[in-house]
Amino acid sequence: MDASRNGGLETGAELVQAQAELWNHVFAYTRSMSLRCAVELGIPDAVHRHGGAATVPELVAALSLPPSRAPYLRRLMRLLAHAGFFSFDDAAAGYGLTPLSRLLVCSPGAGGQDLSPFALAMLHPVIVSPSMSLASWFRATDARNAAARVPFDAAHGRDFWAVAKDDREFGAAFNDAMACDGRFVTDVLVRDHSYVFRGLASLVDVGGGSGGAARAIAAAFPHVRCSVLELPHVVASVPPGERGGVEFVAGDMFEHVPKADAVLLKWILHGWDDEECVRILRRCREAIPTKDSGRVIVMDLVVGSSPADERATETQLLWDVMMMGVVGSPERDEREWRKIFEDAGFSGYKIVAVLGIRSVIEVYP
Numbered sequence: 153m154d155a156s157r158n159g160g161l162e163t164g165a166e167l168v169q170a171q172a173e174l175w176n177h178v179f180a181y182t183r184s185m186s187l188r189c190a191v192e193l194g195i196p197d198a199v200h201r202h203g204g205a206a207t208v209p210e211l212v213a214a215l216s217l218p219p220s221r222a223p224y225l226r227r228l229m230r231l232l233a234h235a236g237f238f239s240f241d242d243a244a245a246g247y248g249l250t251p252l253s254r255l256l257v258c259s260p261g262a263g264g265q266d267l268s269p270f271a272l273a274m275l276h277p278v279i280v281s282p283s284m285s286l287a288s289w290f291r292a293t294d295a296r297n298a299a300a301r302v303p304f305d306a307a308h309g310r311d312f313w314a315v316a317k318d319d320r321e322f323g324a325a326f327n328d329a330m331a332c333d334g335r336f337v338t339d340v341l342v343r344d345h346s347y348v349f350r351g352l353a354s355l356v357d358v359g360g361g362s363g364g365a366a367r368a369i370a371a372a373f374p375h376v377r378c379s380v381l382e383l384p385h386v387v388a389s390v391p392p393g394e395r396g397g398v399e400f401v402a403g404d405m406f407e408h409v410p411k412a413d414a415v416l417l418k419w420i421l422h423g424w425d426d427e428e429c430v431r432i433l434r435r436c437r438e439a440i441p442t443k444d445s446g447r448v449i450v451m452d453l454v455v456g457s458s459p460a461d462e463r464a465t466e467t468q469l470l471w472d473v474m475m476m477g478v479v480g481s482p483e484r485d486e487r488e489w490r491k492i493f494e495d496a497g498f499s500g501y502k503i504v505a506v507l508g509i510r511s512v513i514e515v516y517p
């Protein structure tokens with residue numbers, strides 16, 4: 153065999169090993185979709201309600217599935233257990249929760265760290281479908297793809313924010329995803345890194361969605377006056393009775409940011425290009441005091457900032473390409489962040505890598 157034709161692979165064993173690796177990547181979406189199925193069916197919750205472990209027949213009964221589906225559920229559970237979502241006890245043939253699936257339990261009183269809305273929104277067809285036609289967008293040979301700024305716009309004929317506004321079901325799913333992450337991250341910060349909120353009497357969460365983070369901050373620090381600046385349709389979707397002491401202000405962060413000791417920008421800047429980020433940051437700088445504790449608190453990815461861990465880097469790069477498809481803007485490394493902070497007139501910043509693959513960046517006026 154001509155080894156050069158196969159990238160230097162010599163033996164049949166090497167070739168089939170490479171083929172198996174290729175298959176793993178080809179079918180990786182099956183893992184994501186099996187996860188989506190498990191969350192939609194409520195499998196983590198059913199295991200939790202069953203005392204933390206359940207067999208397949210017990211799951212079929214708990215989920216009210218037709219008994220004929222049991223053999224198929226067994227296969228789904230085998231993959232999910234292999235992927236780390238469930239443990240498997242051979243003797244009892246029972247599936248148990250793992251740290252991963254505990255994050256997907258939504259029963260009240262189960263610990264309150266339910267990230268299932270995030271999994272459902274990110275695996276929603278509105279977000280996943282543009283990735284089916286990435287190559288067409290790159291080629292840009294037809295009018296639709298040539299005119300589209302990003303693959304999402306080509307697939308849906310509108311940009312992400314227009315779809316989130318007009319498609320009520322998707323918009324609500326997206327807001328729920330952001331809110332559950334806001335609660336989750338704030339709980340971690342309040343518990344282990346509360347210095348992030350030191351010295352504040354007021355905080356405005358710019359683009360704070362339905363207020364998941366702001367409500368959690370207000371609950372943990374009752375002396376901090378918390379508000380959310382959001383687009384009018386998002387503010388209108390939050391019932392007054394569910395605002396948890398947080399003031400909601402309808403507006404546009406490119407125009408004006410209400411005054412506060414600190415501005416929180418959580419998962420905002422990664423959705424905009426550099427020039428837009430500088431415009432948002434200038435409005436934020438105008439909103440905070442130039443001395444004492446005045447600061448902008450950015451929560452976002454800093455590519456390369458996590459410990460040298462191949463999987464963490466891969467997750468950051470997965471985020472980057474997902475963002476490329478949906479809104480276009482990049483996940484940034486430290487050099488790219490520094491440039492936009494400087495261009496917006498800030499005097500300094502500090503990156504605190506305490507949120508797994510995300511960081512808190514304190515930016516000083």
Ligand SMILES: C[S@@+](CC[C@H](N)C(=O)[O-])C[C@H]1O[C@@H](n2cnc3c(N)ncnc32)[C@H](O)[C@@H]1O
Nearest residue numbers: 330331334359360361382383403404405418419
């Ligand atoms: C990726 S989400 C982040 C939500 C929230 N900060 C979080 O991390 O959970 C971006 C948010 O920015 C809001 N947004 C978009 N454009 C905006 C604008 N011009 N002014 C204010 N908010 C805006 C969206 O409605 C959305 O809730």
